[in-house]
Amino acid sequence: MFSGKTALITGASSGIGAEMARQLAALGCQLILVARRTERLDALAEELSKVSVQVITLDLSDPLAPQRLFDEVARRGLKVDVLINNAGFGFQKPLLAMSLEEQLGMVDVNDRALLALTRLFAQPMVERGEGWILNVSSVSAWFPIPGMATYAASKAFVQTLSRALHEELKPAGITVTTLSPGGTRTEFSCKARGKMDPSLEKAMMPVEPVARAGLLGLARGQSVVVPGMLYRFMTGLTRCLPDTWVVRLAGAVMGRHR
Numbered sequence: 001m002f003s004g005k006t007a008l009i010t011g012a013s014s015g016i017g018a019e020m021a022r023q024l025a026a027l028g029c030q031l032i033l034v035a036r037r038t039e040r041l042d043a044l045a046e047e048l049s050k051v052s053v054q055v056i057t058l059d060l061s062d063p064l065a066p067q068r069l070f071d072e073v074a075r076r077g078l079k080v081d082v083l084i085n086n087a088g089f090g091f092q093k094p095l096l097a098m099s100l101e102e103q104l105g106m107v108d109v110n111d112r113a114l115l116a117l118t119r120l121f122a123q124p125m126v127e128r129g130e131g132w133i134l135n136v137s138s139v140s141a142w143f144p145i146p147g148m149a150t151y152a153a154s155k156a157f158v159q160t161l162s163r164a165l166h167e168e169l170k171p172a173g174i175t176v177t178t179l180s181p182g183g184t185r186t187e188f189s190c191k192a193r194g195k196m197d198p199s200l201e202k203a204m205m206p207v208e209p210v211a212r213a214g215l216l217g218l219a220r221g222q223s224v225v226v227p228g229m230l231y232r233f234m235t236g237l238t239r240c241l242p243d244t245w246v247v248r249l250a251g252a253v254m255g256r257h258r
């Protein structure tokens with residue numbers, strides 16, 4: 001389905017974004033790779049040189065970055081068929097252990113940039129009557145997490161927005177899919193937690209099936225994709241348990257600090 005299309009992937013310099021780039025390239029999809037680390041993006045572009053790959057270095061925490069990215073894509077004469085809003089990060093720290101700047105920076109990348117890019121790139125997709133948008137959320141979107149409150153709230157924003165847009169943009173021929181990974185072996189957890197808690201390490205999924213599930217869900221027109229049986233069970237369970245239990249449990253498992 002994505003052969004001959006052009007996909008723009010934010011956060012393509014590592015982890016889930018880089019793996020999606022590899023899987024899309026294998027399908028014959030052209031790529032626009034976006035992140036801050038140019039050398040990583042250049043190396044990936046070289047690795048995937050069988051397809052056309054454009055690199056755009058950008059810091060998405062800058063509120064002007066989404067418009068700059070949209071303008072740069074137009075300046076290069078490219079059209080984006082598939083938008084993958086994957087760039088994001090989180091800190092596993094209590095509210096008062098983080099500066100306000102750190103927290104707002106997280107919201108700027110995880111939410112503000114994602115909303116702006118969705119708004120900008122959806123317009124020409126609607127005009128063409130075709131397009132695919134994959135927004136990367138997290139299982140954290142299902143429940144508030146004491147000890148990781150801002151990150152979980154930022155991903156709940158992604159999920160709520162994207163589920164609504166799935167219905168809103170469907171009549172215009174646009175598919176909007178939310179990918180909600182659980183723990184996935186990428187650089188994310190090192191940045192979020194420092195050293196990984198060994199008990200959580202056991203629940204981590206490799207990056208390949210997570211990226212594949214997201215792309216497959218997008219191709220099939222699914223609204224929400226949760227990769228892995230464990231995480232599907234976990235998100236299902238949150239619908240059966242009382243809210244207060246869910247929040248306390250989430251804090252005990254995912255928000256604990258060492």
Ligand SMILES: NC(=O)c1ccc[n+]([C@@H]2O[C@H](COP(=O)([O-])OP(=O)(O)OC[C@H]3O[C@@H](n4cnc5c(N)ncnc54)[C@H](OP(=O)(O)O)[C@@H]3O)[C@@H](O)[C@H]2O)c1
Pocket residue numbers: 010011012013014015016017034035036037038040058059060061086087088089090109136137138139180181182183184185186187188189191
């Ligand atoms: N790994 C997990 O356990 C997990 C679980 C649930 C959800 N997720 C979500 O999955 C997505 C991908 O994360 P990952 O696990 O693949 O982690 P990762 O390996 O750390 O990748 C994060 C990507 O986001 C980019 N990024 C971060 N800040 C940016 C900024 N200011 N401007 C532009 N790009 C920025 C990074 O590129 P540069 O540093 O080069 O800019 C990198 O390419 C995130 O949205 C994350 O919240 C991850």
